[in-house]
Amino acid sequence: MYVLVEKNMVLRAFSVAWLSICLTFVFVAGVNAADRPFGLGSLATTEQVSGWDIDVRPDGKGAPIGSGNAIEGEEIYAERCAACHGDFGEGIDRWPILAGGLGSLTSEDPVKTVGSYWPYASTAYDYIYRAMPFGEAQSLTHNETYQVVAYILNMSDIIDEEFILSNETIGKVKMPNQKGFMMPDPRPDGQPKGNPCMSNCSVPTKVIGRARSIDVTPDKE
Numbered sequence: 083m084y085v086l087v088e089k090n091m092v093l094r095a096f097s098v099a100w101l102s103i104c105l106t107f108v109f110v111a112g113v114n115a116a117d118r119p120f121g122l123g124s125l126a127t128t129e130q131v132s133g134w135d136i137d138v139r140p141d142g143k144g145a146p147i148g149s150g151n152a153i154e155g156e157e158i159y160a161e162r163c164a165a166c167h168g169d170f171g172e173g174i175d176r177w178p179i180l181a182g183g184l185g186s187l188t189s190e191d192p193v194k195t196v197g198s199y200w201p202y203a204s205t206a207y208d209y210i211y212r213a214m215p216f217g218e219a220q221s222l223t224h225n226e227t228y229q230v231v232a233y234i235l236n237m238s239d240i241i242d243e244e245f246i247l248s249n250e251t252i253g254k255v256k257m258p259n260q261k262g263f264m265m266p267d268p269r270p271d272g273q274p275k276g277n278p279c280m281s282n283c284s285v286p287t288k289v290i291g292r293a294r295s296i297d298v299t300p301d302k303e
């Protein structure tokens with residue numbers, strides 16, 4: 083008997099849910115999205131969503147299927163990146179340096195590069211696929227991105243030139259500065275919901291250097 087009541091309740095819950103799904107469809111179908119300005123109200127297709135859903139997380143989640151190593155990456159890097167970032171990631175003029183600087187972070191003159199500073203290989207994949215080459219963002223294929231990331235990591239001796247960087251291995255690469263970030267995020271706007279710290283926040287800070295001493299401020303003309 084008890085079981086029967088339970089079953090009925092489950093059935094009823096199902097039919098309520100089903101009814102609301104049907105009603106939603108009636109509503110959506112009733113208003114023709116295409117007739118509205120900007121097509122507002124239409125559902126994004128899986129293809130449209132996948133165009134936006136490109137983030138790759140530290141453990142490799144979200145990494146698109148593909149692979150490449152530094153040997154393959156060298157050519158693409160030379161063609162598409164070296165003009166700004168230099169053949170060896172040294173950075174031409176004021177374009178960002180991409181390699182080296184390992185062990186410099188605690189020095190007077192820290193050199194922050196993908197190799198010395200970035201916490202995860204996925205950060206490099208995500209950023210490069212999303213934003214580089216500068217001015218031609220998202221023109222690299224997935225394989226080209228793996229290749230070029232492998233090349234950049236190899237320039238900082240993080241992986242060897244034959245290491246196959248792929249959707250399966252990218253989450254396993256150990257970056258030198260992986261532990262150099264504070265978790266949880268201590269910044270005021272990163273505080274848990276409901277209790278954001280807006281003034282006199284007790285975030286432990288220690289000044290370890292001054293911009294003046296590393297001479298990054300241009301002299302007056």
Ligand code: HEC
Binds near residue numbers: 163180217
């Ligand atoms: C036309 C010059 C140019 C080209 C070509 C170019 N980049 Fe960049 N790159 C930039 C600029 C400018 C930035 C800084 C962008 C910013 O901070 O918003 C940057 C930033 C980066 C960064 C982040 C550096 C850091 O530490 O913040 C990486 C990684 C990178 N580029 C990789 C690449 C790769 C890989 C390619 C080739 C596929 C490439 N770039 C091609 C100009 C270029």
